[in-house]
Amino acid sequence: MSSTTYKHFLDLADISAEELREILDEAHRCKKARAGLPKGAVDVDAPLSGHVLAMLFEKSSTRTRFSFEVGMMQLGGTSITTSADDMQLGRGESVEDTAKVLSRFVDAIMLRANDHNSLLALSRNAAVPVINGLTDYNHPCQIMADLMTLEEQGRDLKGLRLAWVGDGNNVAMSFINAAAKFGFQLVISTPDGYGASGQMVERARGAGAHIELIQDPLKACTSADVVIADTWVSMGDTDIDKRMSDLGDWQVNDALMDVAAKDALFLHCLPAHRGEEVSATVIDGPSSIVFDEAENRLHAQKAILKWCLGK
Numbered sequence: 300m301s302s303t304t305y306k307h308f309l310d311l312a313d314i315s316a317e318e319l320r321e322i323l324d325e326a327h328r329c330k331k332a333r334a335g336l337p338k339g340a341v342d343v344d345a346p347l348s349g350h351v352l353a354m355l356f357e358k359s360s361t362r363t364r365f366s367f368e369v370g371m372m373q374l375g376g377t378s379i380t381t382s383a384d385d386m387q388l389g390r391g392e393s394v395e396d397t398a399k400v401l402s403r404f405v406d407a408i409m410l411r412a413n414d415h416n417s418l419l420a421l422s423r424n425a426a427v428p429v430i431n432g433l434t435d436y437n438h439p440c441q442i443m444a445d446l447m448t449l450e451e452q453g454r455d456l457k458g459l460r461l462a463w464v465g466d467g468n469n470v471a472m473s474f475i476n477a478a479a480k481f482g483f484q485l486v487i488s489t490p491d492g493y494g495a496s497g498q499m500v501e502r503a504r505g506a507g508a509h510i511e512l513i514q515d516p517l518k519a520c521t522s523a524d525v526v527i528a529d530t531w532v533s534m535g536d537t538d539i540d541k542r543m544s545d546l547g548d549w550q551v552n553d554a555l556m557d558v559a560a561k562d563a564l565f566l567h568c569l570p571a572h573r574g575e576e577v578s579a580t581v582i583d584g585p586s587s588i589v590f591d592e593a594e595n596r597l598h599a600q601k602a603i604l605k606w607c608l609g610k
């Protein structure tokens with residue numbers, strides 16, 4: 300292992316509230332500091348000059364890929380992006396050996412994995428920081444961008460009431476893990492069989508999270524400050540028809556936004572499916588901040604990269 304200090308970014312539950320707060324503060328600072336610059340211009344201090352990030356994708360991506368690539372460019376570093384299938388990993392080389400080999404070439408590794416255990420194996424065997432670019436279990440980079448976006452709207456996260464509507468999936472899991480760290484209230488509304496893991500909810504509550512499970516989406520959204528949707532069919536889900544039918548009543552639409560707080564905001568990590576988990580009137584309407592949310596993946600991840608590399 301290298302003697303340099305580095306940290307993995309795998310799960311919000313593993314990182315202290317203080318450190319997560321520092322990352323968000325840095326994200327806001329980084330974004331303001333480069334306002335008006337062309338998107339490819341390097342930040343004045345070029346903090347990751349000479350550094351290389353490897354990005355491995357076992358699943359598709361638009362936002363994660365572009366935000367990390369442009370982020371490394373802005374930080375003065377460079378990146379190499381590949382589909383895991385194009386590597387020997389796709390032909391059966393172990394994650395453990397891949398971690399050891401890549402650690403000889405690059406300064407950090409981002410992985411989007413089918414199985415969270417692959418990410419853990421990579422992090423245990425890498426001599427450089429490993430960043431979670433989404434797994435079947437969680438999506439921590441996304442939630443950092445989401446919370447940054449709410450703060451940009453002038454919202455204080457402490458006590459803010461967030462309502463998650465739909466599938467209790469990987470993105471929901473990271474909101475659960477973030478709740479105790481940032482002090483917001485989280486209401487989760489899912490049909491039977493689609494709930495977030497009870498064990499994880501209990502763990503988060505044990506860590507101080509305020510989490511309510513309210514199945515009825517109308518009740519869940521009542522007085523919510525923020526309403527959140529995500530796809531009914533995540534990458535890797537195969538039971539598409541069943542999901543479409545089971546989740547049909549968990550669409551975020553005007554009826555749900557009408558019972559939310561008057562100035563409620565709408566979040567969605569994207570990609571979105573209008574007419575399924577969200578109506579076009581909501582995602583394209585005045586409450587929606589989904590494109591600021593997408594942009595903030597860039598700024599939040601630059602702060603995460605700097606934190607991982609001790610810069």
Ligand code: CP
Pocket residue numbers: 359360361362363364433441568569570
């Ligand atoms: N929200 C998100 O992670 O988007 P991509 O799948 O396009 O990276």
Ligand code: NVA
Pocket residue numbers: 433468469470529530532533534568569570
């Ligand atoms: N829950 C979705 C998020 C995509 C960014 C998925 O895993 O496909």
